[in-house]
Amino acid sequence: MKKPKSKSLRIQKRLSEVQEIQLLESWLESNKPDSGSNPLALPPLPSGAPVGRIDDNTFSRYAGCKKFDQMPLSKKTKDGLKGSKFSKMTDIQKASLPHALCGRDILGAAKTGSGKTLAFVIPVSAYILEKLYKIRWGPEDGVGSIIISPTRELASQLFDVLKSVGKHHGFSAGLLIGGRKDVDTEKEHVNDLNILVCTPGRLLQHMDETPNFDCSQLQVLVLDEADRILDVGFKKALNAIISQLPKQRQTLLFSATQTKSVQDLARLSLKDPEYLSVHEEAVTATPNRLHQTAVVVPLDQKLDMLWSFIKAHLNSRILVFLSSCKQVKFAFEAFKKLRPGIPLKCLHGRMKQERRMGIYSQFCESRSVLFSTDVASRGLDFNRAVDWVVQVDCPEDVKAYIHRVGRTARYLSAGRSVLFLAPSEIKMLEKLQEEKVPIQFIKANTKRLQPVSGLLAALLVKHTDLQSLAQRAFITYVRSIHKQRDKEVFDVMKLPIEEFSASMGLPMTPKIRFLNQKMKGNTIYEESNSLEEVAAKENLLGIPETMTSAGELKDEEEEDEEVGKGFLTSKDILLVEDGKETDAADLVPATRVLKKKKLKINVHRPVGTRVVFDEEGNTLPPLATLADTSSNGSSQLDKDKGAFYILILLYDAASFAVNRRYAELREEMKLRDKEDKLLDRQRRKEKRIKEKMKVKRGRREEEDEEAEDDLSGSDTEANGVRLNKKSKIYFECDTDDGERKVDNGKTAFSADSITLAEQEELALKLLSSMDK
Numbered sequence: 001m002k003k004p005k006s007k008s009l010r011i012q013k014r015l016s017e018v019q020e021i022q023l024l025e026s027w028l029e030s031n032k033p034d035s036g037s038n039p040l041a042l043p044p045l046p047s048g049a050p051v052g053r054i055d056d057n058t059f060s061r062y063a064g065c066k067k068f069d070q071m072p073l074s075k076k077t078k079d080g081l082k083g084s085k086f087s088k089m090t091d092i093q094k095a096s097l098p099h100a101l102c103g104r105d106i107l108g109a110a111k112t113g114s115g116k117t118l119a120f121v122i123p124v125s126a127y128i129l130e131k132l133y134k135i136r137w138g139p140e141d142g143v144g145s146i147i148i149s150p151t152r153e154l155a156s157q158l159f160d161v162l163k164s165v166g167k168h169h170g171f172s173a174g175l176l177i178g179g180r181k182d183v184d185t186e187k188e189h190v191n192d193l194n195i196l197v198c199t200p201g202r203l204l205q206h207m208d209e210t211p212n213f214d215c216s217q218l219q220v221l222v223l224d225e226a227d228r229i230l231d232v233g234f235k236k237a238l239n240a241i242i243s244q245l246p247k248q249r250q251t252l253l254f255s256a257t258q259t260k261s262v263q264d265l266a267r268l269s270l271k272d273p274e275y276l277s278v279h280e281e282a283v284t285a286t287p288n289r290l291h292q293t294a295v296v297v298p299l300d301q302k303l304d305m306l307w308s309f310i311k312a313h314l315n316s317r318i319l320v321f322l323s324s325c326k327q328v329k330f331a332f333e334a335f336k337k338l339r340p341g342i343p344l345k346c347l348h349g350r351m352k353q354e355r356r357m358g359i360y361s362q363f364c365e366s367r368s369v370l371f372s373t374d375v376a377s378r379g380l381d382f383n384r385a386v387d388w389v390v391q392v393d394c395p396e397d398v399k400a401y402i403h404r405v406g407r408t409a410r411y412l413s414a415g416r417s418v419l420f421l422a423p424s425e426i427k428m429l430e431k432l433q434e435e436k437v438p439i440q441f442i443k444a445n446t447k448r449l450q451p452v453s454g455l456l457a458a459l460l461v462k463h464t465d466l467q468s469l470a471q472r473a474f475i476t477y478v479r480s481i482h483k484q485r486d487k488e489v490f491d492v493m494k495l496p497i498e499e500f501s502a503s504m505g506l507p508m509t510p511k512i513r514f515l516n517q518k519m520k521g522n523t524i525y526e527e528s529n530s531l532e533e534v535a536a537k538e539n540l541l542g543i544p545e546t547m548t549s550a551g552e553l554k555d556e557e558e559e560d561e562e563v564g565k566g567f568l569t570s571k572d573i574l575l576v577e578d579g580k581e582t583d584a585a586d587l588v589p590a591t592r593v594l595k596k597k598k599l600k601i602n603v604h605r606p607v608g609t610r611v612v613f614d615e616e617g618n619t620l621p622p623l624a625t626l627a628d629t630s631s632n633g634s635s636q637l638d639k640d641k642g643a644f645y646i647l648i649l650l651y652d653a654a655s656f657a658v659n660r661r662y663a664e665l666r667e668e669m670k671l672r673d674k675e676d677k678l679l680d681r682q683r684r685k686e687k688r689i690k691e692k693m694k695v696k697r698g699r700r701e702e703e704d705e706e707a708e709d710d711l712s713g714s715d716t717e718a719n720g721v722r723l724n725k726k727s728k729i730y731f732e733c734d735t736d737d738g739e740r741k742v743d744n745g746k747t748a749f750s751a752d753s754i755t756l757a758e759q760e761e762l763a764l765k766l767l768s769s770m771d772k
């Protein structure tokens with residue numbers, strides 16, 4: 001009896017949905033604007049209308065809308081947007097939403113922090129919602145939409161936005177990222193999800209391993225940071241993913257630095273894509289509220305400069321970019337021990353995922369300094385609260401620069417950035433300017449530089465683990481420069497190797513084999529290696545570890561050692577239909593110096609003399625100050641407290657201390673070496689003497705036997721014994737100087753130094769004494 005009742009209820013429900021759709025269609029029809037009518041005057045959509053996609057005819061109507069309210073979005077989406085405090089659309093949202101809602105493929109480009117996320121999250125949720133309503137999309141229909149992000153943190157952030165905007169909806173969504181342990185539980189749930197937010201590696205893993213994983217019904221594919229995902233680092237993984245997706249789908253590509261490569265786009269089988277570059281005509285490629293500066297800092301002073309910068313901005317939230325995990329680890333560990341007076345954190349691809357997420361949220365919440373690799377360079381929003389972006393290591397290209405600085409000055413907020421350029425990297429400044437990056441070149445104020453090299457040297461003596469970290473960081477940095485593609489900016493032969501090593505507190509310059517070979521004219525890694533090959537060899541620079549599938553697997557392996565923690569964390573929520581939330585995702589010891597370069601720092605200079613460097617790294621006359629900006633010569637410090645002046649200072653005392661310490665260490669090592677050699681020589685000498693003695697003793701015994709044969713008498717045995725005994729004493733008390741002590745205290749010469757005649761004479765004496 002119950003069955004027919006529930007069936008009738010279902011029919012009733014379906015009918016009301018059909019009525020809702022009809023209501024919407026009639027509303028759309030009746031509200032069709034006359035040409036020239038003001039789109040802002042559109043009345044709101046009927047409450048609860050299941051609006052998703054629009055057709056080409058209705059598209060133009062929404063082309064001029066400025067608010068989310070005016071768009072053909074469902075009440076639930078609008079409520080979600082309102083709840084997240086989004087009302088006015090940003091330029092990219094205005095430009096892309098109507099197209100996206102029409103089901104068109106889009107290549108969306110807009111400056112960093114301009115709201116691209118919503119530009120794809122809204123159509124995705126709108127479309128999935130529409131599907132849910134119109135064709136009764138259910139778990140059995142499989143995955144309807146996939147959003148791919150290059151990093152785990154970004155995927156997680158996207159997922160949060162989706163949750164917030166889709167709060168009132170009933171679709172299910174899941175976060176699939178590397179570094180999470182409970183893949184099996186993930187496999188059980190993944191088939192029930194309508195929307196997947198994922199990193200390429202993990203998605204591919206599910207495609208390969210999860211039974212019945214079905215993407216054949218996929219409707220919308222989104223690539224956030226599209227140029228990065230289409231880059232060589234992800235090429236194989238992405239090709240494998242694409243090969244398993246249906247060609248009939250909508251594809252949305254968004255990035256601040258969009259790809260226009262025909263080859264890339266062909267891989268994605270885009271259909272007449274809309275290229276929406278809202279800031280293409282803009283004077284600058286970066287946000288207008290971002291104040292960008294660059295300063296020339298010799299490589300061996302970059303740590304001094306960073307330390308001074310941090311000490312001068314203790315009340316700021318600072319994001320520091322370094323080029324490799326090892327450098328991040330070293331700078332973080334060393335600076336932490338030096339206690340700058342502000343909390344320090346670090347983020348890199350070799351960290352366990354939970355820790356990464358924890359650090360990310362902590363940095364969003366409180367004032368601190370975050371040392372990071374490029375893993376944090378794209379997409380992350382850090383609560384729009386980053387005051388400063390400091391690029392200690394030069395970014396690999398202009399794109400990387402734009403994404404790094406884009407972590408500040410997001411949406412309507414302001415921000416500042418500073419780029420430390422080594423004299424050999426100055427070409428980067430030109431490249432940035434060519435790409436419409438309004439960067440102001442400033443000179444260093446040497447007065448406020450606080451050198452840390454001396455302190456680091458002392459730390460490294462105390463903490464051997466830190467010394468090994470420093471060595472690795474040094475080698476990784478040098479190698480990364482060698483592997484950079486842009487040889488105009490990066491030239492490993494121009495690096496002040498010894499000075500750089502000393503600036504990290506290292507007592508000796510670590511040996512770098514490839515550099516040695518390069519100097520001899522043979523490079524280990526050919527310059528013609530593709531980035532992909534290089535990336536396969538090592539995860540360096542613009543290829544953050546997490547972004548390569550290899551990197552992700554490694555992290556997963558590490559994490560697999562940890563048992564018992566589930567993948568269904570509170571951050572990965574499946575929004576289930578009833579609205580309830582369900583839990584868902586090289587060191588060679590330093591012995592030889594490769595190239596003797598003349599130290600720029602004159603150690604014979606009297607301590608306390610101030611040295612000022614110009615932008616080429618050359619010394620300037622004493623007390624030259626570099627505080628003025630190049631353009632007007634006015635003191636930037638006076639103008640703006642926050643602006644960055646550098647600061648070079650009394651370098652002598654520190655460098656003198658470092659050099660003295662190195663000299664002491666060298667002396668100590670020389671002494672130990674000498675002692676070891678002496679000991680070894682002595683041991684070998686003793687061995688030789690013993691062997692000779694053995695031979696002599698044998699000869700002596702033979703002679704004694706002969707003598708015995710010549711002698712008459714009855715106590716031969718006793719005599720022989722006595723003779724042997726004396727012989728033993730005679731030879732056993734060898735001294736090092738070739739003298740032998742006999743048991744009666746008289747000195748006798750060794751068998752080596754007495755002649756045969758003397759030996760015979762001695763034997764006769766002994767025999768005669770025995771006769772007595």
Ligand SMILES: Nc1ncnc2c1ncn2[C@@H]1O[C@H](COP(=O)(O)OP(=O)(O)OP(=O)(O)O)[C@@H](O)[C@H]1O
Pocket residue numbers: 085086087088089090093110111112113114115116117118255256378379380381383384406407410411
């Ligand atoms: N319409 C809007 N109204 C108010 N705030 C918005 C709006 N759209 C986006 N934002 C906010 O602007 C900030 C930047 O947005 P988002 O992260 O989407 O930028 P993006 O263009 O994707 O940046 P990136 O290029 O770095 O990835 C976020 O804090 C977001 O909440």
